[in-house]
Amino acid sequence: MFADHHDTDTINALRSKLIGADINQSPSGISTxxxxxxxxxxxxxxxxxxxxxxxxxxxxxxxxxxxxxxxxxxxxxxxxxxxxxxxxxxxxxxxxxxxxxxxxxxxxxxxxxxxxxxxxxxxxxxxxxxxxxxxxxxxxxxNRSDLVVEDLKIYSRYPFGLIFYGRQWKDVTVDNPVFSGGLTSHxxxxxxxxxxxxxxxxxxxxxxxxxxxxxxxxxxxxxxxxxxxxxxxxxxxxxxxxxxxxxxxxxxxxxxxxxxxxxxxxxxxxxxxxxxxxxxxxxxxxxxxxx
Known part of the structure; x- marks a missing residue:
């Protein structure tokens, strides 16, 4: 991980061999x-x-x-x-x-x-x-707090839980710009x-x-x-x-x-x-x- 800061390409290549997959982010230890x-x-x-x-x-x-x-x-x-x-x-x-x-x-x-x-x-x-x-x-x-606030707003509209209304996360966030790209409340x-x-x-x-x-x-x-x-x-x-x-x-x-x-x-x-x-x-x- 420390060496990654000095020679990212070399360390990512080694990490990729250890994991058997392409590295998407760095530094990420022995993970992608x-x-x-x-x-x-x-x-x-x-x-x-x-x-x-x-x-x-x-x-x-x-x-x-x-x-x-x-x-x-x-x-x-x-x-x-x-x-x-x-x-x-x-x-x-x-x-x-x-x-x-x-x-x-x-x-x-x-x-x-x-x-x-x-x-x-x-x-x-x-x-x-x-x-x-x-x-x-x-x-x-x-801003993670904005994500939480928006999630609570969704929760208030479906107080018994999304599954009891036959809804998925993508259904209730499709028009919400805060959760664009499939983002969640983290x-x-x-x-x-x-x-x-x-x-x-x-x-x-x-x-x-x-x-x-x-x-x-x-x-x-x-x-x-x-x-x-x-x-x-x-x-x-x-x-x-x-x-x-x-x-x-x-x-x-x-x-x-x-x-x-x-x-x-x-x-x-x-x-x-x-x-x-x-x-x-x-x-x-x-x-x-x-x-």
Missing amino acids: VIFTFGYQLAALLGFCFVYATIKSKNYALPVIVFLAGLIAVYYGMQRSVFIAYSISTVIFCVVYFRKKAVPVLVGAIVLSLLFFFMVLKPGSGTGNNILAKNIENTSNGE NAYLMFFTYLGPIASLLLLGLIYYPVIKIFKNSVERIRASNFAILTALCFSLLTISINSLFHNAWLVNANGPTVFLYLGILYYNKMLPRVTDKPVEHLVGMPSLQ
Whole structure:
């Protein structure tokens, strides 16, 4: 990805051989388009930072992982991943560090700002970073909030969901210039509600997410247990990628690869763990109870 900024043609040719398809956008990691790379990055960062923090005996490795993630987000032009990664990291720090969460988060913000102004920003003149992308999209008139507002207007006209009126997205947006060229609201959940309406969508969401929410709650209760590190990291990885879906169309229900992999991975790995839910945490890791 970093080499892509210096020799795009050569790196795209290599990436094309790895994927077996033509590259449509750059930089896009091991994928053909930037938004798919964003989902991959959200899943990876959400997992690595949590796992490194739980397993590491000092804070050096988590700090390195955290800063490496910021570099990938910055030069990968991933604004939505930055938001998702930040929210997921804050939630994890609050749960993991508890009373120490405030100084830890303040320190992380200070460190991030120093890292940005001393390391990242000096090279921002290349035009291949998240700041340049934000300026370019703003100048082109891109406004995600307008897309959401227009979607809500459509939803208000079809409150029971498009499928109950026998309509498709293209039918209700054909005369709307905001959604020209097949554009959507870029919010997976809002699109889901627009299609199915509140009752069917919330019921389906509850049925789908109930198992992983239970597993997430169980892993959070044992967040310092070393043998729960992978499961906890997988849960926060799914959380990160789920937040990322607030700004894109792909998510669990329409079978986006990383999301489906994480969802099934959590269910499967939870089955592999020994049944220790009735045993105190100190029995697991030789540490004081976290209750």
